[in-house]
Amino acid sequence: MKIYLVGGAVRDTLLNQTVVDKDYMVVGSSVEEMLAQGYQQVGKDFPVFLHPQTQQEYALARTERKTGNGYQGFSCDASKAVTLEDDLLRRDLTINAIAQDEHGTLFDPYNGIADINAKILRHVSAAFVEDPLRVLRVARFAARFHHLGFTIAAETMQLMTDITASGELDHLTPERVWQECDKALASQSPQVFFEVLRQCQALTVLFPEIDALFGVPQPEKWHPEIDTGIHTLLVLQQTSLLTSNKAVRFASLVHDLGKALTPVQDWPKHYGHGQKGLPVIKKLCARIKVPNEYRDLALLVSDQHQNIHNAFELKAETIIKLFDKADLWRKPQRLTDLLVCCHGDIRGRTGFEQALYPQAEYLQQCFQTAAQVDVQTIIAAGFQGAEIKQQLQLKRIQCVNELKFRLALNNQTC
DSSP states (O other), X not given: OEEEEETHHHHXXXXXXXXXXXXXXXXXXXXHHHHHTTOEEOOSSSOEEEOTTTOOEEEEOOEEEEOSSSTTOEEEEOOTTOOHHHHHXXXXXXXXXXXXXXXXXXXXXXXXXXXXXXXXXXXXXXXXXXXXXXXXHHHHHHHHSGGGTOEEOHHHHHHHHHHHHHTGGGGXXXXXXXXXXXXXXXXXXXXHHHHHHHHTTOHHHHOHHHHTTTTOBOOTTTOTTOBHHHHHHHHHHHHHHHOOOHHHHHHHHHXXXXXXXXXXXXXXXXXXXXXXXXXXXHHHHHHHTOOHHHHHHHHHHHHHHHHHHTGGGSOHHHHHHHHHHTTTTTOTHHHXXXXXXXXXXXXXXXXXXXXXXXHHHHHHHHHHHHTTOOHXXXXXXXXXXXXXXXXXXXXXXXXXXXXXXXXXXXXXXX
């Protein structure tokens, strides 16, 4: 029996990246032998085991043969006859097909180290096309390593396009699509994930709501980039520079989906696009099983981002209604999330990458002022039932109005 460290741990070490998980490949063993040594089997589709002490994953070397549609349509051979080279050949990218033995010796039969040095994402073999999930995985790796200068080999991009054309993407489960998307949202350059999917024509299959934004114009005065799809990915890019919160990044990605519904005769303006986008967001989230936390914030951003951009023109009553609708009294963190999305929206335009967003500080001040109203004081004053809520609303509005007056006075003094 021979044990090798494989996959991401080897790749990330060579890239001087933090190693999170370690996976091991076992050559020349069997299920029975692994169990006899105290390993616990956890893999159902193929033999994967947990080490009795470290609980790290050890998988028997295996080969795979395509037997049906989708990424689950494979039969697996994990016999003792499977070699190190056999196992590495089935992997997606050359940079993920490098192994290291217990002495630190590297085994690189498919030139993954050369591709790491050249910063190329390249498929290992023609069998790449048998697994449609690899379209998403390569797009995710492109997003993860974009800041290091990695690009996808032209021949690999062609195979990804071929997979899309074959219809195999239709067999991916919603859970796996979302899982890869969620991981991409955690990367340093999540917008690249969607750019790559569009390049290989997979965006229209997996995320048609986002794909529909490309080619939809916006007023050049406010959007020098004009194209709504380009704007959307710029917003995701800029928001990702402001926060690592995946829910906020997702909300920024889908905040303008309603613009795809604007009648052509109304272009380039998009009246009420935030509200038009709400059912589209709900449908997208339901289809790919987006967590409720992500969905709820996305709906809020779509619905309110225009109001937030116009914060200085809003009446105090409207500001308090906005806070009520966002349920900020119970979930104050939502205001920060909303404002980060809106700041990313302002910066996600060609030439506006460094734009300030004074609306954020202003609305934070409004909320902090309104949140100081003490409901117990209202109750102590003798108000009961529905009167309590009414008085609470009035006093919060009064506080915001007083703040607006003070700020206006300060501006005049300045």
